[in-house]
Amino acid sequence: MSEATFRNGDAERTSNAGRFASKTVIYLLLIAWAIVCLFPIYWTITTSFKTAANVMKGSLIPWWDYTPAWLGWRSLGLSPETIGAESTVRDEFMKRFFNSAITAISSSSIAVVLGSLAAYGLSRFSYKFGFMRNSDISFFFLSQLILPPVVLALPFLVLYKQLALLDTRIGLILLYTLTVLPIVIWIMRDQFQSIPTELEEAALVDGLSIWGAFFQIILPIALPGMVAAFILSLVLTWNEYFFAALLTSTHANTLPVMVASQTGSQGISWWSMAALSFAAILPLIVIGILLERYLIKGMTAGAVK
Amino acid sequence: MSQGDLLHVVTADDISDRRRFFGRAIVWGSALVVALVAALQTAQHLGYADFGFRTWRPVLYAYILWAACLCWSQVLIRGEHGKRTLFVLPAALFVVSLTVFPLLFGLVIAFSNWNLSSPLGRQFNGLDNVRQMWADPFYWNAMRNMVWYCLAILVEYAVAFGLALLLNAEIRARKFFRVAFLLPLMLSPVAVSWMIGKSMLEVRFGPVARFARWLGWDNPSFFGSPEIAKFTIMLLDAWTFIPFMMIMILAGLQAIPKELTEAAKVDGAGPWKSFWEITFPLMLPVSITAILIRIIFKLKLADIVINLTAGGPGGATDTVTSFIFREYRDRSNVGYGTLLAMVYLVIIIIAMTILMKLADRFARPRT
Numbered sequence: 073m074s075e076a077t078f079r080n081g082d083a084e085r086t087s088n089a090g091r092f093a094s095k096t097v098i099y100l101l102l103i104a105w106a107i108v109c110l111f112p113i114y115w116t117i118t119t120s121f122k123t124a125a126n127v128m129k130g131s132l133i134p135w136w137d138y139t140p141a142w143l144g145w146r147s148l149g150l151s152p153e154t155i156g157a158e159s160t161v162r163d164e165f166m167k168r169f170f171n172s173a174i175t176a177i178s179s180s181s182i183a184v185v186l187g188s189l190a191a192y193g194l195s196r197f198s199y200k201f202g203f204m205r206n207s208d209i210s211f212f213f214l215s216q217l218i219l220p221p222v223v224l225a226l227p228f229l230v231l232y233k234q235l236a237l238l239d240t241r242i243g244l245i246l247l248y249t250l251t252v253l254p255i256v257i258w259i260m261r262d263q264f265q266s267i268p269t270e271l272e273e274a275a276l277v278d279g280l281s282i283w284g285a286f287f288q289i290i291l292p293i294a295l296p297g298m299v300a301a302f303i304l305s306l307v308l309t310w311n312e313y314f315f316a317a318l319l320t321s322t323h324a325n326t327l328p329v330m331v332a333s334q335t336g337s338q339g340i341s342w343w344s345m346a347a348l349s350f351a352a353i354l355p356l357i358v359i360g361i362l363l364e365r366y367l368i369k370g371m372t373a374g375a376v377k
Numbered sequence: 378m379s380q381g382d383l384l385h386v387v388t389a390d391d392i393s394d395r396r397r398f399f400g401r402a403i404v405w406g407s408a409l410v411v412a413l414v415a416a417l418q419t420a421q422h423l424g425y426a427d428f429g430f431r432t433w434r435p436v437l438y439a440y441i442l443w444a445a446c447l448c449w450s451q452v453l454i455r456g457e458h459g460k461r462t463l464f465v466l467p468a469a470l471f472v473v474s475l476t477v478f479p480l481l482f483g484l485v486i487a488f489s490n491w492n493l494s495s496p497l498g499r500q501f502n503g504l505d506n507v508r509q510m511w512a513d514p515f516y517w518n519a520m521r522n523m524v525w526y527c528l529a530i531l532v533e534y535a536v537a538f539g540l541a542l543l544l545n546a547e548i549r550a551r552k553f554f555r556v557a558f559l560l561p562l563m564l565s566p567v568a569v570s571w572m573i574g575k576s577m578l579e580v581r582f583g584p585v586a587r588f589a590r591w592l593g594w595d596n597p598s599f600f601g602s603p604e605i606a607k608f609t610i611m612l613l614d615a616w617t618f619i620p621f622m623m624i625m626i627l628a629g630l631q632a633i634p635k636e637l638t639e640a641a642k643v644d645g646a647g648p649w650k651s652f653w654e655i656t657f658p659l660m661l662p663v664s665i666t667a668i669l670i671r672i673i674f675k676l677k678l679a680d681i682v683i684n685l686t687a688g689g690p691g692g693a694t695d696t697v698t699s700f701i702f703r704e705y706r707d708r709s710n711v712g713y714g715t716l717l718a719m720v721y722l723v724i725i726i727i728a729m730t731i732l733m734k735l736a737d738r739f740a741r742p743r744t
Contacts, residue, residue, distance in 0.1 A: 099548070193465040218729055221679075222679070223722045226714050228479055229493075247475075282461060286464075313680040318702070342576060346576070356565070360556065367559065368555075371624045
């Protein structure tokens, strides 16, 4: 009896030590990867406040091994001294910023509207378009995912030239909507399949039409999924570079194109590049921190059944 | 696929013949408008007459009108059934007109010599582009690179799985770590290629170069030799996309019932054994989905390469997309680039079909 107690205690002690060790390893690994993830962002923020000498010395910590200066932000016209004054650079930056915002938000909205309707229809009714039944239609939509953008890029370039849609925001919006539509349908189909049909049946009995039931009963329930799809689309369209670089030149340039075009200029001014990059990624960092829940929901849709 | 509607709707439509006729009339009428405008436009394009159309926009507007009429007519002709069709029809029309039509058009371009900056316009040149492609070492080199890039996904998967396991452990501040791990996915690849690729990997004063020197690598250069450059691009791409796989795997891990792992513990299985015998097999379907989606995204990889190395040194980091992009930028010949892209698409479709079939067979017996 006493021997058993003793052995038990011993085992517990070693397992406690083992648990402590494994906890330490887990936290060390977690912190190490967090540094890998966050350091580039930290580096960008700090570099935007550096001067040439600080950059060359490789200073890391503000106020400790260098004094922050507004150099980078002044070159964008966004530092405290320049913010009130007229600035062509800032106008340029704001124009690109709004181009990015408008294209990203409108294409995501259109994709969410079209995609939700299609996903709802496919999850509730059976269709027959020619030889295509529901599963074929779903596959048709989702198969757009494997279509690499480069295949569409050059035909679109020529078509847009003929249609005078080259270098316009509408042209970009159409293409971006197309690229995120399959993802939206994927997420929304998963969302609608998890809503029981009894809800609509009750609504139909109460005298609502199909569309009325959809708008009044189903949409409010499916809203989190729609937000998730919208945010995921927003991330993808805000960051898109390839189409924007090919199809825009002066009017409809988005922020990534502006960032990319700066790198080639003679003698990189690190601080202004850092400020520009940081301004370009800031909106998504904010979204990522505030709406992380929805993003995760969007990415895991359909992954776990 | 189950037949019949999931949602049963009893409908009593009585649609008058006039309404039906009106529905058909607007579809055919608007189609006629499209045809008419297109014919006029073609006439002007070929130089027969001048109607003052400077661009093909009128055809586009006519087409949009036709699409709207088609949607409306569904309701007119088929009543309640038409209203159901209206859920899917707009999205279907949108996708068809934006992919199928450009793809067909692309097939025409692919077999022609078309320099956008030359006044000659499009010239059909038969199989010349195919011959050129066959002899183009850079294109096949880019294809080989894509295979390497895709193989790197296995390593990314292992790392992502490890991170997901860490996040699934009993830890404090889980929310903080999850957000921190997720952030790289949010950043624009172009900004990343500047922030990390150009700035942090700067040979003289970049922090990573300093770190490498401190570790004993005398002359760190991250884009000097072909192998290292390719490896660096892989790392950068992995950095942005590991969170994506991690989140999917984490969701899978959280869906595993706790009783299973606890039962294994009671039966005396160590953590190593219980991972390989229980967790990993259960995670197989999620893993395969994650890897397949990741491959799809990897095949589109271009922006980092375009901005960082422009394919160099000597095409070592080229992806197919970045190669075609440069091919167009340098020579502004759309014909050849389109053919390359079409061949790429065919190869992707074949490869993905095989992969999906394999994945299906691989995952099924265990689930």
